[in-house]
Amino acid sequence: MNLAICLLMARRFIEKSQIRQVVEGYHDLSDAAFERTFERDKDELRVMGVPVETGSNNPLFPDEVGYRVRRKDFELPAIEFDSAETAALGLAATVWESATQAEQAVSALAKLRAAGVDPDPGRLAGLAPSIGAREPAFASIWAATGDHTPIRFSYKGQQRQVEPWAMTYRRGAWYLLGRDRDREAPRMFKVARVDAPAQEIGKPGSYQVPDVDLDAAWGRLEPRQADTEAIVAIRPGRAAELRRRGRPVEFKGTVPAGYEVYAVGYARVADLVGELCAHGADALVLSPARIRQSVITELKAVTGSLA
């Protein structure tokens, strides 16, 4: 702590011998103990994010190494929030289910409070979101994404070497976007499919995260746009999701009694067949014939094999 204050107060680089003289707790140590303690403390400060710089005050004698912390690199920039914003911040402390990330969020909020912001959780009492992180590889991938460390992991039975760029949480699952070193191209990985913690294979900050269009990359995780329509007969009030996606239409062929006809968009035949089967007799596909035949085949499998 005293080392941090000493370095922060320094206008110029301070040499190790000067640090030993002035910092409380260092002068009573033996040479070897001081070296050890100083190196450890300095590394600890760096790990916690204190930007300890090394350099020399004298360009003619660059070997006279000293240390300093620049105030503008150390301090949280000025940041102000209005009341709607502080209300949201107040809730953020309770979102994480995983203890490690919850502590990190609490510690970030404590820093904001120290900077004079007062997050106010009471205002949004009705909201209680939560985010899980139960994947075995989550913590290792999260850490590597934060400090840009290349990693190696086994993915669907294959070893992959990846430079993590960013993570996303979608529909209850975590994804990693990064550069696959072997394929020399960006790849998306589902963290749940990595069955053991990832291993670091390089130093933090040893690659640059390019300025990629993250929104476009994440967008590919969303279901593809429906580009074709099927005609589906739906029982009144049933299969709400299909009706919401579709639009009522007139149908020239035979419509079963007691059903309403909708045109429903789809992107993949297999997905639509599964969805139609799940609704049973509540939703009957009328055309195209190919999909109708697939649904009937699947339904026969259920009555047959499960008998």
Added chain:
Amino acid sequence: MTSAEQVARLLALVPYLQSHPDAELGTTADVFGVSTDQLLEDLNVLWYCGLPGGMPGDLIEIDMDTVAASGKIRLSNAEYLARPMRFTPDEAMSLVVALRAVRELAGGHVGEGIDSALAKLERATGAPSPHVAVAGGSEEIRERLSDAVAAKVVVELDYTGAGLAPSSPRVAPAQLIVRDGFGYLQAWSLERGAWRTYRLDRISDVRVTGEPVADIGEPPAFGPGWLEQRPDAAEVTLRLAPEAAWIAEYHPIRALRHVRGAIEVDLLVADAAWLRSLLLRLGRSVRAVVPAEAAAGAREAAAEALAAYGAG
């Protein structure tokens, strides 16, 4: 001797105590997520900290007598440490993800506040910002629900559960929550006299009544493993073709085994209609269901559908 974790906390504690004069011991401990004993230890360490030189006038001053007498913390002589440190990447990511999760549940004016808070945080940190997406239905529905929670009034929902007929339950809304990527409304069902959860993307309309909510107490915890707490949940094992492995990623399963060219998954099923839909959707991929009776509903539904297709 101080640990790295403690030093990181002290570096935020000093500016905090300066921007909050006479801060309460208990409140401060809560802010930093530590016990009051730990906080007292921190203060004792700070008492020995200060400017290089270690002379009395260089040290941070804390009135420990006041702390002992009134539980209020007065700290001075630390003007050089008036601002906290920047966020670490881990802190920034954890906070931004949490806010994005709040954003996914919020609607309207609350959502706008979160968007602007996120933008400011991202400018201040320059950190990579993980995206978060939750199936949370429409923003308008979420806003009406959270307004009703705040106003403590009963609402009527248009709701269609999985494989069920639409219904219009009258409920006392308690809170909006997220589990496994889906947003839910937790509410007290007036018809059933019990707590129920409603998936937000299956609520198609919300009508706010003027009826005030009676005292309904706290909703039950809906934490990880909430399904296990349901007394009516039964375990069902499915043997599936390998191409049906996706089920493990979309549904909470208890175990997955690879067995001779097939996979076996154990599921907890609290809702027969849900299992019926799942088995129908899996179709040919299902090789066996244990116990076999669990497949009866799906078999009947398939037979009924085949009859309707004229293909029975």
